[in-house]
Amino acid sequence: MTGQPILVxxxxxxxxxxxxxxCLVVTAPDGSVQFSAGDVTSPFFPRSANKPLQGVGMLRAGLGYDGAELALGCASHSGETGHVERVAAMLSGAGLDPAALACPPELPIGEDARRAADEPRKITMNCSGKHAAMLATCVANGWETDGYQEPDHPLQVQLAKTVEELTGESIAAVGVDGCSAPLFAFSPTGLARSFGRLVQAEPGTDERRVADAMRAHPWLVAGSGREDTRLMRAVPGLLSKSGAEGVLAFALGDGTACAIKIADGNKRALAPLAMAVLARLGIETPEGLSDLAHPPVLGGGQPQGELRVSWSVP
Incomplete structure (x- = not known):
């Protein structure tokens, strides 16, 4: 389905x-397309928006996490002290240390944490929670931890199978994400449907465990002032996960879900689009999120304009 693209x-x-x-697509609780704009059927790389799906795969492979640890295993954290300390504890619990992480050393992505950092480290890289969970899954199964990020490792084979099941699509391509883990390509529609499946799953299932953990610990999923954290705190039942290069997926508690991809990869267009979709679904801008609905354009440190959403959907 290819139509007019969304514009911000x-x-x-x-x-x-x-x-x-x-492009964006909204799927109904039954997985049917409720409305869309742009090309929502061609495969793309969802980047970190696929972490909740990987989290489900790790649980299916025997990862024993719940709550805070599971939320951090699906996170793109800001590298704040609480994030880093908990990742260290996850590694220690698996009998490992940060040297086992296959993600590259990076400075934190959170502004305050970045300013306070002395040097790039693996454990402050925003995907270190996911990698710690991957390592813990390997330890639980007796799999080799060396090379756990390779596509043919038993862990990654399980994760690919889970992604295909949750999206209802075959993986179109496999790439290497910025954190070194395999990255699977599928359509925005498949991404939206997978998020709807997570929130609608029966309590106690692996899908629902991931959704519940992330919604209960939104600060661990992102960090102070980050959009995913703010959205999940402000909208009851909302599950949200963004990804690099202008990707965002979210689902309401009833299973209505949305996936957004910005063609030029600029993430600043994501928040106003998410708020516009929520408004179209009957959810008015929650208190304290008006800056997400209409982000200001500054000049000389003062507002001189704003980002405005323009779209044409049925």
Missing amino acids: EVVRNEFVESVHRG
């Missing part, structure tokens, strides 16, 4: 300065 205009002093184009 950057307006400065009532002049359209630039435009971000992309």
